[in-house]
Amino acid sequence: MAYIKVNQDKITKEVAEKLIKICPFGAFDYENDYLSINAACRICKLCVNKGPVGACEFIDDVREKIDKTLFSGVTVFIEQHQNKAHPVSWELVGKAKELAAINGEPVLAVIIGDDVEHIAQEALTYGVDRVHVYQDEHYRDFNVERYTNVLEHFFQTQQNNVFLYGGTPMGRSFAPKVAARLKTGLTADCTALEMTDERDLLQIRPAFGGNIMAKIHTPNTRPQMATVRYKMFNKPEKQAPTGKIIWEDTSTLSKKTTISILDHYNKPKVTDISDAEVIIAVGRAFKKEKDLELIEPLRKKLNAEVGCTRPLIENGWFDPKKQIGLSGRTVKPKLIINLGISGAVQFIEGMKDSELIISVNRDPNNKLFDISHYAIVGDVYDVLPELNRLIDQIIGGKNEVS
Numbered sequence: 001m002a003y004i005k006v007n008q009d010k011i012t013k014e015v016a017e018k019l020i021k022i023c024p025f026g027a028f029d030y031e032n033d034y035l036s037i038n039a040a041c042r043i044c045k046l047c048v049n050k051g052p053v054g055a056c057e058f059i060d061d062v063r064e065k066i067d068k069t070l071f072s073g074v075t076v077f078i079e080q081h082q083n084k085a086h087p088v089s090w091e092l093v094g095k096a097k098e099l100a101a102i103n104g105e106p107v108l109a110v111i112i113g114d115d116v117e118h119i120a121q122e123a124l125t126y127g128v129d130r131v132h133v134y135q136d137e138h139y140r141d142f143n144v145e146r147y148t149n150v151l152e153h154f155f156q157t158q159q160n161n162v163f164l165y166g167g168t169p170m171g172r173s174f175a176p177k178v179a180a181r182l183k184t185g186l187t188a189d190c191t192a193l194e195m196t197d198e199r200d201l202l203q204i205r206p207a208f209g210g211n212i213m214a215k216i217h218t219p220n221t222r223p224q225m226a227t228v229r230y231k232m233f234n235k236p237e238k239q240a241p242t243g244k245i246i247w248e249d250t251s252t253l254s255k256k257t258t259i260s261i262l263d264h265y266n267k268p269k270v271t272d273i274s275d276a277e278v279i280i281a282v283g284r285a286f287k288k289e290k291d292l293e294l295i296e297p298l299r300k301k302l303n304a305e306v307g308c309t310r311p312l313i314e315n316g317w318f319d320p321k322k323q324i325g326l327s328g329r330t331v332k333p334k335l336i337i338n339l340g341i342s343g344a345v346q347f348i349e350g351m352k353d354s355e356l357i358i359s360v361n362r363d364p365n366n367k368l369f370d371i372s373h374y375a376i377v378g379d380v381y382d383v384l385p386e387l388n389r390l391i392d393q394i395i396g397g398k399n400e401v402s
């Protein structure tokens with residue numbers, strides 16, 4: 001890993017003070033005539049380039065080049081809970097098929113669990129070439145230690161190129177542990193993935209609060225690993241299976257664990273806006289929490305879920321699970337109606353793939369209008385009653401709306 005080295009023989013009190021002033025991250029500590037670098041360092045190299053000559057040095061610990069042709073296969077971790085696959089897994093299989101086709105690689109899947117043959121069969125119907133199943137009673141419940149041992153075995157036996165996980169609570173706790181074990185990179189919450197002719201995975205995700213899209217590239221390590229949120233990609237069509245299931249021998253894998261599951265509790269079922277077909281999304285145009293009651297008639301008529309922007313969560317008006325956007329949920333409903341939302345990039349990233357987008361805003365230059373199928377310029381307090389009236393006309397069978 002690249003790092004900044006402080007050449008202590010060049011450090012005097014004055015040099016240290018200059019470096020402390022230059023560093024925008026407060027990453028230097030000077031104590032007892034010793035200048036150290038703390039965890040705030042972003043390796044921006046300002047200290048090397050603008051600091052006193054020779055005081056700091058950039059050490060680029062470049063890895064040896066690897067022979068990329070030795071690694072093949074775009075693999076998806078098929079997440080299951082209580083023997084039911086998480087739908088993000090099938091979305092990832094769809095993307096894996098696209099990525100694998102670029103260089104003629106196989107599409108693989110790994111399933112860990114007990115009594116999971118039906119999930120393996122389902123994976124084949126989505127076009128997976130090889131499903132590696134690690135079935136054992138010890139794997140019934142997710143256990144990050146045991147599951148990491150399983151994937152370590154998978155990578156020892158397969159020269160795997162790319163490995164994808166769902167950006168779910170399970171994927172988010174599992175993937176970093178595997179990446180650390182294998183000393184490889186991991187990009188969390190990718191919003192797009194591309195493949196080069198050199199079999200390098202371009203892992204694309206918003207960075208710096210969504211102000212830039214970063215293309216992350218790990219050319220010298222394999223496997224290349226990424227997590228992707230639910231609803232980013234499309235589930236593939238089912239097909240006649242042509243792939244095969246490989247039953248892996250689990251008897252030699254360590255099942256040692258420091259985790260014991262004492263009990264299971266099912267969380268009360270909350271409708272997840274990620275799965276909603278119709279969403280009414282509300283923003284800061286609503287001045288008081290009580291004003292949100294205005295959307296109720298429309299919500300009921302459309303059988304819609306309500307989602308919101310981040311400021312409304314910060315106001316305490318909604319449960320955080322209702323937030324749409326980069327730091328909230330990604331949604332892809334058949335219809336989304338945005339009411340008084342500015343269209344910050346962080347919001348748009350979470351809903352831009354919705355099938356039909358209608359936006360209401362009093363600002364004719366509203367950014368959401370650029371991605372909307374219908375734009376209504378007006379005050380939400382005036383437009384809402386009008387929308388209610390129009391929907392009444394349609395539902396009332398008169399169908400008089402043009």
Ligand SMILES: Cc1cc2nc3c(=O)[nH]c(=O)nc-3n(C[C@H](O)[C@H](O)[C@H](O)COP(=O)(O)OP(=O)(O)OC[C@H]3O[C@@H](n4cnc5c(N)ncnc54)[C@H](O)[C@@H]3O)c2cc1C
Binds near residue numbers: 285328
């Ligand atoms: C790291 C980071 C992550 C973030 N993640 C998210 C995220 O996941 N989701 C998210 O939503 N935000 C997120 N944000 C915040 C985001 O940048 C915006 O601040 C937020 O989306 C703005 O919410 P808004 O559109 O409701 O409010 P505003 O920006 O205040 O916009 C209000 C809009 O309503 C219109 N309006 C006002 N009154 C009326 C009216 N009476 N009738 C019609 N139109 C009216 C205005 O013209 C304006 O367009 C994040 C920010 C950061 C820094």
